[in-house]
Amino acid sequence: MVFPPFAVLLLTGCGGDLLLSFLFCLLGALPSHLHGLYISCVYFHQKNRVRRGVYPGGPKPLISSRRVLNGGASEKKLAQLWWKGRGGVR
Helix, strand or coil: CCCHHHHHHHHHCCCHHHHHHHHHHHHCHHHHHHHHHHHHHHHHHHHHHHHCCCCCCCCCCCCCCHHHHCCCCCHHHHHHHHHHHCCCCC
16 A cells, blocks of 8 residues: 555445545555555445454444445345344345
């Protein structure tokens, strides 16, 4: 990660997370790198949970992107996983 806001842009798109990453970049290299690493770790952890068929969970601190919080899954897939986790059959 040479330029962490670019990595955040690739994962989240334009939005609040990218703005926060730019602000951290202005504060220094370390906060920006830590935020980029945090976004990446959460995204891939949530994506792994979805692949295993587990609902990825709720909001995380300092992340506003639905794509990251959902692990890249669609709203339909999330609804299925949520329903499955509640013991329902669809």
